[in-house]
Amino acid sequence: MIQAIAFYLFAAVVILSGAMTISSRNPVHSVMWLILAFFNAAGLMVLVGAEFIAMLLVIVYVGAVAVLFLFVVMMLDIDFAELRAGVMRYAGIGLAVAVALAAEVIIAVGAWSAGTLDLTRRVAPIDPVVPNIQAIGNLLYSRYVFIFEAAGFVLLVAMIGAIVLTHRERSGVRGQNIARQVNRRPQDSTRNMQPPVGQGVSL
């Protein structure tokens, strides 16, 4: 009963916030709706027993990716009239994507309603007793270890590429020299003087 209520609540909020993400005028509001959608998707994953993936979804997407989105979108100075002008130009592509997605949904529902999937015959059968994290870890670091490492390398290359592309040496910048600041002593930077009255000091 409670699970059914929770499912319909999460599912309804996911769909609603997904719709609001693309329809709200203000991009910051869009990001907030997107975060709400991620969050409720995580709730749905907890309901089907994939608590590890749910937590990762929240940590990675809500905690890191969406913060970056928000960071960028927050500082945009957007001209809404200009944005709306391009709608007709991209209408064709948008329509094509929508048709493809609708077709995929129809095919998926069709395949699912054609008969139940035999879950015991999949490539890596899951022991229902073992917790999520252990099951994923056992598979990831044994059977799929090379694919996992390759994915890591791809990400590393992407990271280095992003740094190389965006990093530039700027001249004329006075950076902080931490070692010099730490090594500075009072006796090097101040002097006690007793100047005769009316003469002052020469610095």
Place this chain on the structure above:
Amino acid sequence: MTGFFNTTVGMSYEWSWFLATIIGILVIALPLMLAVAMIIYADRKIWAAMALRRGPNVVGPFGLLQSFADGLKVFLQETIVPAAANRGLFLLAPIITFTVALIVWAVVPFQAGVVLADINVGLLYVLAASSLGVYGIILSGWASNSKYPFYSALRAAAQMVSYEVAIGFVLISVVLWAGSFNLSTIVLAQRAVWPIIPVNGFAFNPLLFPMAVVFLISALAETQRAPFDLTEAESELVAGYQTEYSSMSFALFWLGEYANVLLMCALNATLFWGGWLPPIDWAPLYVVPGIIWLFAKILFFFFVFSWIKATVPRYRYDQLMRLGWKIFLPLSLFWVFLVSGVLMFMRVGI
């Protein structure tokens, strides 16, 4: 509690679980709010004592009721929303901060078996929930539509994201050593870490002690306490992201901030100093209920937080970033490598 409603009252299992959870939430959240009120008073008293002042001493005996007087004051004030502010998000931001500060307490074990949600991804839940904390601050800065809150929001976002990385790696080395993400299991894994003097706590393990220090400092940065309180540096940014807030929305920020500080103290105690276990694994000490030990440890760490606030000057922003990215991140990353290597050597053999 679920059993009580299920068998004695005769409700179905689901609804008795639901009711028991609601009661559990109230049992944690209401004393927490009271604790936050008293801890604000304690913070001001400690800070005053270190500055040779008296601190709050007028309302009630020894000024004990000062926080409640302040609470009543903000409750009676008018909520002012700036005309240029984005009204919905402006009011949502303090609610997010406050809620996020409360939800993490669901997985903190108070005693053997006394925890609201004993889930096997407890520590990931802590990470997930604490990564949400930044939204309250970013949103308040943006929605205020004002210079200083916006600067503060940018600072806060960069600061919290940077230190979360270090905290994540520190937590991974703890998880590696304990062999579980469940906080109760992590506490139990800290029993008697030395063979001769059986002290409880990962921090007594020389391999994990540096991580305890990194975690304490990162916790200061994550909760934006001094010396890392650049987001509300009054000499530069007025009151940072709180500048445009008044009355209850301001109070929610205030409560959320201190609830977060208490939470970080509790996590410090739970992850590194044995949680609800007594400091030494010696039978007579187990007579004292575990919750007392946990509270003593939380209060000790809160004292450390106040002590630091009273004595250490504020960091410069580039120093803050340098500490996070150039020192803590490589150090904690190397430590994950080191800890997993040592564990491999000890438990599996080469």
